[in-house]
Amino acid sequence: MKVYKGYLIALKRNLSTFVLYCSIFLAVAVGMVRLTSGESNPGSYQQTRLSIGVVDRDNSLWSKTLVEYLEAYHKVSSMEDHMDTLAEAVYSTEILYAVIIPEDFLGTYILGEQPVQTLTESGSQWEYYVNGRIDSFVNTARVCLAGTESPEEAARQVLETAQIQGNVVLESSREDLAVYNVFRFMPYLYFSILCFVMGMIQKEYQNIDIRRRLLASSLTLKSQSIQSLLAFFTIGVFCWVLCECIGIVTCAGQFWASPNKWLIVLNGFTIMCGALAASYFVGSLAKTAAAVNGMANVFSLGFCFLGGVFVPLELLTGAVRKIGQFFPTYWYAQNISILSFNSTLTDSLQRKLIQGMVIQILFAFACIAVALAVGKARRQEE
Amino acid sequence: MFLIMKRQILVNIREKANIFWTMFFPLILATLFHFTLGGLLGQNEMGEISAAFVLEDTASSAVEGDAFFEYLDHLDQEWLKLTPMSDEEARAALKEDEILGIFYGGRERRLVIGENSIHTSMLSQLLDIYEKNETLLNRIAQEHPEKLPGAAAELAGYRASTETVSFGGRSMDNVQNYFFALIAMTCLYGSFMGMYNTVGVQANTSALGARLAAGCVKRYESITASLLSAWIISFAEVAVLLFYMDVVLGDIDLAGQIGRILVICAAATLYSSALGMVIGTVGSLSEKLKNGLVVAVSMTCSFAADLMISGVKGAIEKYVPLINRINPGALTTDAFYSVLVYEDAERYFRSLGLLAALGLLLLGIAVLSMRRMRYESI
Numbered sequence: 001m002k003v004y005k006g007y008l009i010a011l012k013r014n015l016s017t018f019v020l021y022c023s024i025f026l027a028v029a030v031g032m033v034r035l036t037s038g039e040s041n042p043g044s045y046q047q048t049r050l051s052i053g054v055v056d057r058d059n060s061l062w063s064k065t066l067v068e069y070l071e072a073y074h075k076v077s078s079m080e081d082h083m084d085t086l087a088e089a090v091y092s093t094e095i096l097y098a099v100i101i102p103e104d105f106l107g108t109y110i111l112g113e114q115p116v117q118t119l120t121e122s123g124s125q126w127e128y129y130v131n132g133r134i135d136s137f138v139n140t141a142r143v144c145l146a147g148t149e150s151p152e153e154a155a156r157q158v159l160e161t162a163q164i165q166g167n168v169v170l171e172s173s174r175e176d177l178a179v180y181n182v183f184r185f186m187p188y189l190y191f192s193i194l195c196f197v198m199g200m201i202q203k204e205y206q207n208i209d210i211r212r213r214l215l216a217s218s219l220t221l222k223s224q225s226i227q228s229l230l231a232f233f234t235i236g237v238f239c240w241v242l243c244e245c246i247g248i249v250t251c252a253g254q255f256w257a258s259p260n261k262w263l264i265v266l267n268g269f270t271i272m273c274g275a276l277a278a279s280y281f282v283g284s285l286a287k288t289a290a291a292v293n294g295m296a297n298v299f300s301l302g303f304c305f306l307g308g309v310f311v312p313l314e315l316l317t318g319a320v321r322k323i324g325q326f327f328p329t330y331w332y333a334q335n336i337s338i339l340s341f342n343s344t345l346t347d348s349l350q351r352k353l354i355q356g357m358v359i360q361i362l363f364a365f366a367c368i369a370v371a372l373a374v375g376k377a378r379r380q381e382e
Numbered sequence: 383m384f385l386i387m388k389r390q391i392l393v394n395i396r397e398k399a400n401i402f403w404t405m406f407f408p409l410i411l412a413t414l415f416h417f418t419l420g421g422l423l424g425q426n427e428m429g430e431i432s433a434a435f436v437l438e439d440t441a442s443s444a445v446e447g448d449a450f451f452e453y454l455d456h457l458d459q460e461w462l463k464l465t466p467m468s469d470e471e472a473r474a475a476l477k478e479d480e481i482l483g484i485f486y487g488g489r490e491r492r493l494v495i496g497e498n499s500i501h502t503s504m505l506s507q508l509l510d511i512y513e514k515n516e517t518l519l520n521r522i523a524q525e526h527p528e529k530l531p532g533a534a535a536e537l538a539g540y541r542a543s544t545e546t547v548s549f550g551g552r553s554m555d556n557v558q559n560y561f562f563a564l565i566a567m568t569c570l571y572g573s574f575m576g577m578y579n580t581v582g583v584q585a586n587t588s589a590l591g592a593r594l595a596a597g598c599v600k601r602y603e604s605i606t607a608s609l610l611s612a613w614i615i616s617f618a619e620v621a622v623l624l625f626y627m628d629v630v631l632g633d634i635d636l637a638g639q640i641g642r643i644l645v646i647c648a649a650a651t652l653y654s655s656a657l658g659m660v661i662g663t664v665g666s667l668s669e670k671l672k673n674g675l676v677v678a679v680s681m682t683c684s685f686a687a688d689l690m691i692s693g694v695k696g697a698i699e700k701y702v703p704l705i706n707r708i709n710p711g712a713l714t715t716d717a718f719y720s721v722l723v724y725e726d727a728e729r730y731f732r733s734l735g736l737l738a739a740l741g742l743l744l745l746g747i748a749v750l751s752m753r754r755m756r757y758e759s760i
Contacts, residue, residue: 117544126500
């Protein structure tokens with residue numbers, strides 16, 4: 001098992017790269033979980049609360065009533081009365097919507113015909129959403145002013161209406177956002193680690209001197225190939241255990257509560273096989289360390305971008321989704337989405353799941369076959 | 383001097399790994415951004431929201447005549463597509479994601495939704511407004527019955543009371559910031575050229591440098607030529623990227639602003655080349671180590687300019703704004719913002735001035751540290 005041992009010794013020397021990528025992934029995964037912690041499914045209806053900025057130029061009873069009214073529905077913050085500041089806050093999504101309450105708000109805007117100026121991404125969902133709320137305020141204020149004795153009483157009534165809410169029922173299936181956000185990024189980890197580390201080791205074995213020495217030994221070509229594939233598989237399994245453990249530790253509670261936890265791990269195994277095969281392909285083809293570096297970057301980034309790892313599949317356009325279907329990452333992303341958002345797997349979902357895993361394995365076989373064919377052709381050339 | 387410059391340009395172009403990382407890698411990233419983030423551009427745009435209306439617990443099954451249905455049907459909201467359905471049909475449609483919610487009319491008005499989102503919140507807002515208006519009129523009828531006709535008349539005149547302000551820029555979509563950050567990163571990659579060229583003219587770091595030092599070429603000439611060649615190549619690479627992103631991919635729209643954008647890119651590449659030169663002159667570190675230093679600096683600057691995660695630049699601006707004033711990545715994205723998003727001449731000239739001034743300062747440092755280098759032995 002000389003070839004096999006050689007691979008493991010070479011891996012030991014590249015352990016720092018291994019650790020580096022695991023640390024990066026851990027940081028990204030923890031960040032993602034923290035960023036999405038507010039999106040967890042509460043089990044009941046919750047109205048979307050947006051960050052809104054308010055500039056109060058009127059400072060009157062009605063402007064304060066509007067601010068209080070909006071606070072019942074959104075996160076409201078007072079903003080500096082400066083267009084540049086407002087535009088930047090909207091662009092950087094510090095706030096999604098800004099409303100400028102003008103002077104003489106009651107006379108000119110509530111009772112008059114002038115519209116209130118707002119600032120947001122034109123044509124966006126939040127424009128329609130918050131506009132609807134402000135329209136409701138202005139119209140309710142008008143009704144209350146016509147139906148009560150004093151402006152103070154009208155303002156109080158308007159605020160009381162903010163407590164009235166319709167009966168809304170949420171009927172939804174299970175949503176494991178934490179599990180989805182952590183395990184969604186696994187392919188990037190597998191492709192990065194394996195293509196960089198294993199690609200580099202495999203490239204060393206393509207060195208003409210090493211190949212000649214191996215050819216001169218008593219080892220048959222078949223034995224060499226089997227040993228090298230076995231070494232790849234051993235390192236792949238080690239990488240799989242490590243990465244999946246990192247993923248599980250990052251979202252332990254949600255993972256153990258998931259009814260599909262073992263399928264998630266199995267899905268990780270199939271994408272690891274795909275990444276492993278890709279690294280074998282990279283190492284067999286590349287002639288220099290720079291080429292391994294470039295190919296590994298292009299493979300890992302390209303597969304993850306086009307396969308719906310970095311950007312969820314539903315946000316990819318039709319053409320990209322079609323192209324993405326050629327990559328194992330697409331099928332991994334589809335499977336992880338099924339496993340994270342469904343508590344029970346119907347027959348059609350199970351079929352989709354198995355289909356996805358089989359395609360990932362087939363991709364791995366295709367990569368290895370091409371790499372072996374290229375290796376053979378190269379040997380014949382020499 | 384021009385001969386040395388020409389030679390440096392040729393050396394840089396023939397270095398395949400160098401050209402891959404500084405030109406082809408950004409082009410590949412731009413393509414990937416186009417196919418993935420391009421789908422996110424306009425994702426916040428308001429689309430049509432489909433909902434079903436189901437009438438319950440009434441003698442008649444016709445939805446016409448139900449006050450709640452009439453209210454929803456006559457709303458002046460082009461985004462709502464309301465379809466009357468039976469309960470079974472509606473539930474099946476909700477499960478298949480064909481609709482986002484089911485409004486139930488009749489005795490017990492309610493809304494059934496499948497997920498918490500801004501779209502379902504908009505649907506619930508419609509139900510809220512209906513419930514509010516009904517409660518309000520009942521209350522006025524009880525407390526001030528004489529004022530009920532006036533209040534009802536005001537309610538009948540329900541109208542939109544908001545107007546969105548338009549700016550000089552074209553789009554406020556935050557996703558385009560990733561494209562700006564990518565251009566900033568490519569400008570920053572000019573530092574690789576600056577570093578390689580500096581290493582190439584120093585006698586203690588390269589054989590080529592030793593030959594130049596031994597020759598009759600004046601020191602300032604070789605330094606100037608090395609900077610100019612690094613600057614020209616990195617600027618040309620950024621120009622190629624801009625052309626690709628504007629004309630081929632169409633992710634950014636430079637129409638009418640090309641002059642101001644090129645000036646910014648020229649200043650940013652000057653800064654980056656000078657930064658690379660400074661790193662290239664740091665002690666007698668190996669080229670590999672200097673390369674690692676350039677990677678670390680350019681990646682940190684790109685990260686701080688929102689290339690990887692949106693919001694980093696904003697957080698820095700809030701707590702340590704000085705970093706944004708010296709980070710070439712942040713200065714470049716700021717300048718792009720002030721030209722392509724929100725017309726802000728003050729910010730544009732501030733970014734441009736800082737890029738140029740800091741670039742010249744770094745260049746001065748690099749020249750000062752190289753000008754009188756003498757070697758006892760190499």
